[in-house]
Amino acid sequence: MPNVALLALEASDGTVVLTSITLVFAMLIALCLIIMIEGKIFDSINHKPAKPQAPKPQKAAPKAPPKPAPNPQAPAAKAENGAIPGEIIAAISAAVASVMGEGAVIHGIRRVAKSGKGSRRGAWGDAGVREHTTPFM
Template structure:
């Protein structure tokens, strides 16, 4: 016959459990409020306009200098590799060198063809799905 004294719960056991659960949830709510308040304070600090510097009174100009004429910007040069501009290739090369180090070698840069049917997620979403659904090696 089982010992019934071990199965009996006292009233203080329930009080301890309820107090513990209440305390845990109260602390979680307090942490959420503290983190939200910190976020608001940092947003206010980042959005604060800079104090304008006092400007010295400008000396009267005796003679106005003619404004220099701006030359029109040259159009981006087209590369032989699928019509990717040189600036884009330079930006990709700089990003690869920053992430992989100066010893990285780029063998080629090409455009990825768009799928015929099209995806609702777009190319970034498809890349994320491919990355997170490939099996571990």
């Protein structure tokens, strides 16, 4: 004999479910409206127009004669005996200073020998493999 208590549903059960679903969706819509209104308030505070305005045409000013093109720079000098050129050292030093700060000290710059194995990863991939496979000290 089936359990009669499980099969009996009251009319209030359906009402509770429908009320709950309606309340959840109403709150979601209210939250969307609140966020949208806040966005418009903050845009008006920041004086940002909602739509970009077309640029206004300016009066034609007398055109100045074009400046002559600067002399082309000489290509970076090749360093003899496989040394690193000074321009490359300056660029590396500037990059280190911008990342590490002005107090950074560079102890040496050397070329990394190309691997004779013909790695498919390239120099950066090989450096990553070496870094992550070196045992911790």
